[in-house]
Amino acid sequence: xxxxxxxxxxxxxxxxxxxxxxxxxxxxxxxxxxxxxxxxxxxxxxxxxxxxxxxxxxxxxxxxxxxxxxxxxxxxxxxxxxxxxxxxxxxxxxxxxxxxxxxx
Amino acid sequence: xxxxxxxxxxxxxxxxxxxxxxxxxxxxxxxxxxxxxxxxxxxxxxxxxxxxxxxxxxxxxxxxxxxxxxxxxxxxxxxxxxxxxxxxxxxxxxxxxxxxxxxx
Amino acid sequence: xxxxxxxxxxxxxxxxxxxxxxxxxxxxxxxxxxxxxxxxxxxxxxxxxxxxxxxxxxxxxxxxxxxxxxxxxxxxxxxxxxxxxxxxxxxxxxxxxxxxxxxx
Amino acid sequence: xxxxxxxxxxxxxxxxxxxxxxxxxxxxxxxxxxxxxxxxxxxxxxxxxxxxxxxxxxxxxxxxxxxxxxxxxxxxxxxxxxxxxxxxxxxxxxxxxxxxxxxx
Amino acid sequence: xxxxxxxxxxxxxxxxxxxxxxxxxxxxxxxxxxxxxxxxxxxxxxxxxxxxxxxxxxxxxxxxxxxxxxxxxxxxxxxxxxxxxxxxxxxxxxxxxxxxxxxx
Numbered sequence: 001x002x003x004x005x006x007x008x009x010x011x012x013x014x015x016x017x018x019x020x021x022x023x024x025x026x027x028x029x030x031x032x033x034x035x036x037x038x039x040x041x042x043x044x045x046x047x048x049x050x051x052x053x054x055x056x057x058x059x060x061x062x063x064x065x066x067x068x069x070x071x072x073x074x075x076x077x078x079x080x081x082x083x084x085x086x087x088x089x090x091x092x093x094x095x096x097x098x099x100x101x102x103x104x
Numbered sequence: 105x106x107x108x109x110x111x112x113x114x115x116x117x118x119x120x121x122x123x124x125x126x127x128x129x130x131x132x133x134x135x136x137x138x139x140x141x142x143x144x145x146x147x148x149x150x151x152x153x154x155x156x157x158x159x160x161x162x163x164x165x166x167x168x169x170x171x172x173x174x175x176x177x178x179x180x181x182x183x184x185x186x187x188x189x190x191x192x193x194x195x196x197x198x199x200x201x202x203x204x205x206x207x208x
Numbered sequence: 209x210x211x212x213x214x215x216x217x218x219x220x221x222x223x224x225x226x227x228x229x230x231x232x233x234x235x236x237x238x239x240x241x242x243x244x245x246x247x248x249x250x251x252x253x254x255x256x257x258x259x260x261x262x263x264x265x266x267x268x269x270x271x272x273x274x275x276x277x278x279x280x281x282x283x284x285x286x287x288x289x290x291x292x293x294x295x296x297x298x299x300x301x302x303x304x305x306x307x308x309x310x311x312x
Numbered sequence: 313x314x315x316x317x318x319x320x321x322x323x324x325x326x327x328x329x330x331x332x333x334x335x336x337x338x339x340x341x342x343x344x345x346x347x348x349x350x351x352x353x354x355x356x357x358x359x360x361x362x363x364x365x366x367x368x369x370x371x372x373x374x375x376x377x378x379x380x381x382x383x384x385x386x387x388x389x390x391x392x393x394x395x396x397x398x399x400x401x402x403x404x405x406x407x408x409x410x411x412x413x414x415x416x
Numbered sequence: 417x418x419x420x421x422x423x424x425x426x427x428x429x430x431x432x433x434x435x436x437x438x439x440x441x442x443x444x445x446x447x448x449x450x451x452x453x454x455x456x457x458x459x460x461x462x463x464x465x466x467x468x469x470x471x472x473x474x475x476x477x478x479x480x481x482x483x484x485x486x487x488x489x490x491x492x493x494x495x496x497x498x499x500x501x502x503x504x505x506x507x508x509x510x511x512x513x514x515x516x517x518x519x520x
Contacts, residue, residue, distance in 0.1 A: 015184030080327030
């Protein structure tokens with residue numbers, strides 16, 4: 001999986017019928033130092049990730065391994081909202097601190 | 105999925121028999137700032153996307169998750185025509201504005 | 209799919225038994241402006257593409273979606289010989305013109 | 313598979329239900345000269361790899377080819393802890409020497 | 417498939433049980449001009465490729481399309497030892513000449 005930040009949404013009304021009801025998020029990838037990369041993925045989200053949150057995204061056939069997705073033409077899925085990323089025993093990211101800095 | 109703009113078509117008469125009738129579009133990828141990238145994909149299209157429109161493209165086995173495609177040797181599919189792309193709560197792209205600027 | 213030009217062949221006598229009889233072409237990728245890229249793929253070919261021709265190549269599990277290939281360890285397949293590539297309503301490539309320029 | 317070093321962990325409490333109990337490691341890729349690359353993967357680990365160890369990581373549908381993972385939306389898996397990497401008949405990496413140098 | 421040269425081996429004793437007995441080779445990729453690229457893959461090998469030989473490597477689910485591999489978490493497989501690579505009707509590589517130059 002890759003680490004990505006939710007940056008926005010993509011809306012498509014004229015689409016494959018099996019994709020109706022799918023919420024599509026624009027995710028920007030984050031490198032192992034916590035910086036945004038010039039690379040993104042549009043992924044389906046059923047767990048309710050919000051803008052600015054860090055998430056884990058699975059790509060390829062993994063995106064269809066949840067109930068309801070098996071026959072959808074999806075190649076990317078938000079599989080988790082990240083609480084913490086630890087590298088070399090220090091916190092690279094912590095959702096709680098992020099929230100605190102947002103609501104000082 | 106990736107965001108791409110329809111740039112043209114590819115015609116092949118001598119091809120795998122299962123691909124007969126498939127419309128193949130040349131899609132150029134677009135980055136998260138809305139700029140064209142030097143990267144493309146030739147994808148099957150059954151939803152009728154037109155030149156210049158922005159579309160969502162699924163790659164890999166996802167391209168075969170629609171009726172009729174299951175046994176076709178396809179690795180890319182147009183899954184939706186994009187209405188809007190929103191990044192950081194502002195519109196990066198809006199099909200309606202695009203049309204308006206085309207027909208002033 | 210990607211657009212590629214047939215550049216040559218790869219011969220392997222000591223190989224996985226299921227690959228016996230498979231013709232393996234060396235394909236060099238072509239960008240959306242019609243230029244050769246420093247990127248290639250060795251792909252199986254059952255439709256008889258010849259050197260210099262432009263072809264469509266499918267990668268990944270798509271390469272096994274034709275009769276006889278289902279259990280072969282292949283990840284790339286020539287799925288069509290290209291007649292024309294049109295970008296922005298002009299011809300980027302036309303097999304007929306290519307032939308004409310070869311036999312003036 | 314790629315060679316990677318375990319650098320840390322990713323914790324997500326709000327995630328796809330099928331991922332409960334999965335330990336997710338942050339792996340940084342290593343090139344063929346033994347140097348860290350600016351590229352990572354978050355992979356599930358059931359064999360107990362520890363920080364700093366070199367591991368083999370499989371990506372794509374391979375990540376779901378072990379008992380219990382078949383229906384999990386995973387696209388990367390730690391498949392082995394590396395003992396030695398030999399290139400041109402010399403040792404590029406040896407876990408034993410690594411340990412020795414850590415505990416002199 | 418990609419063309420690669422066998423550079424070495426990777427040994428892992430603590431690994432997924434289904435990988436026991438699998439021989440893992442370190443393969444360095446070769447470009448269409450015959451030069452080594454700074455890119456490698458660790459692939460399973462059941463056909464007995466030796467150091468310095470040029471091989472064809474299949475990646476993704478293709479690596480599991482041979483007897484015994486179906487349920488192994490593998491994403492890369494040596495599928496053939498290369499005899500010759502011909503580009504533009506000249507030999508880019510010939511195993512026989514390679515051997516001759518090794519034993520003059």
